[in-house]
Amino acid sequence: MPGMELFGAEERKEVMDVLETGALFRYNHDEMRQGHWKAKDLEAEVRKFTGAKFAHAVSSGSTAVATALAAAGIGHGDEVIVPPFTYIASNEAVLYSGGLPVFAEIDENLCLSAEGIKAAITPKTKAVLLVHMCGAAADMDAILKVCEEHNLVLIEDAGQALGAFYKGKSVGLFGKTGAFSFDFFKITTCGEGGLFITDDEQLYKNADSFSDHGHDHVGNNRGMENHPILGFNYRISELHAAVGVAQMRKISKIREANKAHQQYMKEKLSVIDGVTFRPVPDPEGDSGTFLNFFLPATELAGKVMKEFGETGVGGCNYWYTNMYHFINQWDHLKNLKSSAPLAIHHLGAPQDYNNLQLPKSQEIVGRLISLGIRATWTKEEMDVLAEKMVAAIKKVLN
Numbered sequence: 001m002p003g004m005e006l007f008g009a010e011e012r013k014e015v016m017d018v019l020e021t022g023a024l025f026r027y028n029h030d031e032m033r034q035g036h037w038k039a040k041d042l043e044a045e046v047r048k049f050t051g052a053k054f055a056h057a058v059s060s061g062s063t064a065v066a067t068a069l070a071a072a073g074i075g076h077g078d079e080v081i082v083p084p085f086t087y088i089a090s091n092e093a094v095l096y097s098g099g100l101p102v103f104a105e106i107d108e109n110l111c112l113s114a115e116g117i118k119a120a121i122t123p124k125t126k127a128v129l130l131v132h133m134c135g136a137a138a139d140m141d142a143i144l145k146v147c148e149e150h151n152l153v154l155i156e157d158a159g160q161a162l163g164a165f166y167k168g169k170s171v172g173l174f175g176k177t178g179a180f181s182f183d184f185f186k187i188t189t190c191g192e193g194g195l196f197i198t199d200d201e202q203l204y205k206n207a208d209s210f211s212d213h214g215h216d217h218v219g220n221n222r223g224m225e226n227h228p229i230l231g232f233n234y235r236i237s238e239l240h241a242a243v244g245v246a247q248m249r250k251i252s253k254i255r256e257a258n259k260a261h262q263q264y265m266k267e268k269l270s271v272i273d274g275v276t277f278r279p280v281p282d283p284e285g286d287s288g289t290f291l292n293f294f295l296p297a298t299e300l301a302g303k304v305m306k307e308f309g310e311t312g313v314g315g316c317n318y319w320y321t322n323m324y325h326f327i328n329q330w331d332h333l334k335n336l337k338s339s340a341p342l343a344i345h346h347l348g349a350p351q352d353y354n355n356l357q358l359p360k361s362q363e364i365v366g367r368l369i370s371l372g373i374r375a376t377w378t379k380e381e382m383d384v385l386a387e388k389m390v391a392a393i394k395k396v397l398n
């Protein structure tokens with residue numbers, strides 16, 4: 001959770017620029033704002049870091065995913081292949097767009113696999129919502145091939161993968177559209193915020209309008225321009241964007257520290273027979289936010305987590321039972337509980353969500369433990385943590 005670790009004078013300065021002028025809105029008020037355009041600056045920082053031609057800041061990662069779907073033309077009745085291991089926001093975005101989630105298998109890289117996608121395709125499949133989980137990219141060459149062969153629209157939820165690259169290219173730029181989150185737990189945070197990116201100018205325009213009631217933002221008087229499409233309010237405020245600007249200027253340093261600490265901890269855990277690590281297709285491209293490792297069996301991973309708890313090892317996530325990121329915890333989704341009817345209630349679910357057969361995903365997430373990497377760790381802190389972790393794991397395995 002490095003972003004929140006490094007909140008300091010730089011963030012305060014950017015926020016004060018906004019507070020001193022009182023221009024909290026990202027559009028208009030040119031005189032009042034005295035040259036401060038924080039949302040625009042944040043978008044420029046993200047374009048520079050990712051190499052995206054277009055970036056548009058919005059109110060959250062969740063609304064960025066919703067915007068990515070809408071901008072790419074995915075909506076009512078469209079079947080969208082999704083992973084059973086992701087933050088629930090991905091699947092909520094599909095459901096609230098009117099789409100129908102179709103669950104497919106992940107592999108040990110923790111993302112949808114090409115085979116998993118292939119096996120889930122039906123004549124009605126329109127798109128794949130690929131989630132780059134736990135800070136590193138999916139196996140893009142294989143996935144792009146499947147999407148091309150089957151004419152599927154690829155949309156990337158890179159909510160927890162800003163700073164991840166695949167063969168030199170940023171996540172979020174492989175599909176038609178991509179989404180990042182800047183919530184409090186991400187590599188860079190602005191409290192609440194998100195970013196939409198694309199290399200396609202028309203899709204950018206769609207996103208820009210969709211996230212602000214359809215305004216096309218042509219000219220310099222928002223409110224008096226045209227509204228080519230319907231939209232909604234997913235705007236970011238200047239206060240949030242200001243924090244994001246300062247955080248983006250730190251991301252390369254954060255990423256470097258993350259990667260060094262991830263490698264250090266990996267070497268320490270490598271001494272244990274029976275512990276294996278996430279096979280990342282492009283290790284250089286890993287953002288280093290997590291060290292993901294596997295125990296030989298689900299039962300052993302559960303025991304290790306219990307031992308971690310008893311010996312004071314913090315910072316490890318066991319998604320299989322403890323977190324809101326795995327399908328086993330999504331009874332509301334499986335039973336289509338919502339406060340108001342959704343398209344899926346009228347159209348019917350494309351799968352029997354209560355009887356899904358995803359043995360591979362169950363087995364992989366069951367064995368997985370993810371250590372959240374801190375950018376501010378000292379070597380001494382890592383040594384103490386590693387020693388405790390190794391002792392706990394060895395106790396369970398021996």
Ligand SMILES: *Cc1c(COP(=O)(O)O)cnc(C)c1O
Pocket residue numbers: 060061062063065086087089090131157158159160181182183192193194
């Ligand atoms: C965090 C996250 C989101 C949602 O982002 P918010 O900013 O919290 O709305 C979406 N998808 C993934 C994969 C995430 O990790």
